[in-house]
Amino acid sequence: MHPSRRIAVAGAATIALALTAIVAPPASAANESRVTFVNGIAGKAIDICLNGQEAKSGLKYGAATSRVRDNGSYNVKVFKKDPRKCKGTKLGQTTIDLSFEDLTVVATKRFPKIIVFDDTTLTTAPPNGYIAWRNASDLGPVAIKYLFPTPIGPAVDPVWTKGDQFATTIGSNQTYGILATRPDQAKILAGPKFQTVATGRRHEWILVGNKGKNAKIATFDRPFWAVP
Numbered sequence: 001m002h003p004s005r006r007i008a009v010a011g012a013a014t015i016a017l018a019l020t021a022i023v024a025p026p027a028s029a030a031n032e033s034r035v036t037f038v039n040g041i042a043g044k045a046i047d048i049c050l051n052g053q054e055a056k057s058g059l060k061y062g063a064a065t066s067r068v069r070d071n072g073s074y075n076v077k078v079f080k081k082d083p084r085k086c087k088g089t090k091l092g093q094t095t096i097d098l099s100f101e102d103l104t105v106v107a108t109k110r111f112p113k114i115i116v117f118d119d120t121t122l123t124t125a126p127p128n129g130y131i132a133w134r135n136a137s138d139l140g141p142v143a144i145k146y147l148f149p150t151p152i153g154p155a156v157d158p159v160w161t162k163g164d165q166f167a168t169t170i171g172s173n174q175t176y177g178i179l180a181t182r183p184d185q186a187k188i189l190a191g192p193k194f195q196t197v198a199t200g201r202r203h204e205w206i207l208v209g210n211k212g213k214n215a216k217i218a219t220f221d222r223p224f225w226a227v228p
Contacts, residue, residue, distance in 0.1 A: 189215045
């Protein structure tokens with residue numbers, strides 16, 4: 001299995017990933033989009049600002065947070081955690097344009113500092129769920145091994161680079177997972193991490209980190225987003 005496609009890479013910022021389920025609205029309103037921000041910067045908690053308004057304070061490495069916003073253009077700025085609102089050490093910024101979309105935005109340490117994964121079409125009818133394996137790390141070439149609950153996939157590891165993903169619909173009530181290694185090596189960089197697929201939910205596994213000692217796989221799941 002090869003990553004299905006290269007994901008669009010956006011401007012700059014720093015966010016880290018979460019290992020917790022995200023509570024989100026069950027369906028979108030007439031003129032709304034959803035954005036999930038992930039902190040992928042090891043060793044830093046961050047503040048996230050949208051158009052000058054703080055949307056999240058102190059997001060930890062490996063954590064994620066979802067926000068519903070009206071459609072439109074948003075200037076996203078990421079700061080090192082600061083008691084002031086949208087002030088202090090700026091770690092990066094970019095612009096996202098929302099038009100009935102569902103996005104996962106991962107902030108990272110190195111260029112490109114923001115990776116944007118488009119989740120808008122990752123919805124399927126019950127009794128299925130959706131899974132997405134993603135690489136937003138600054139680790140260089142890596143191999144992602146799929147687990148069910150034992151390794152599946154090709155004998156030769158395809159090489160993943162920053163921004164690669166594999167996403168597919170899958171039957172519910174099955175447990176899947178991943179682990180990360182260097183290509184064609186046995187030593188584990190991160191994982192294994194498992195999730196049991198639930199009906200009507202999208203499950204994400206995102207590799208983050210910039211060194212072997214801080215690499216991790218952030219896992220979370222959310223309800224499907226009903227985009228008009």
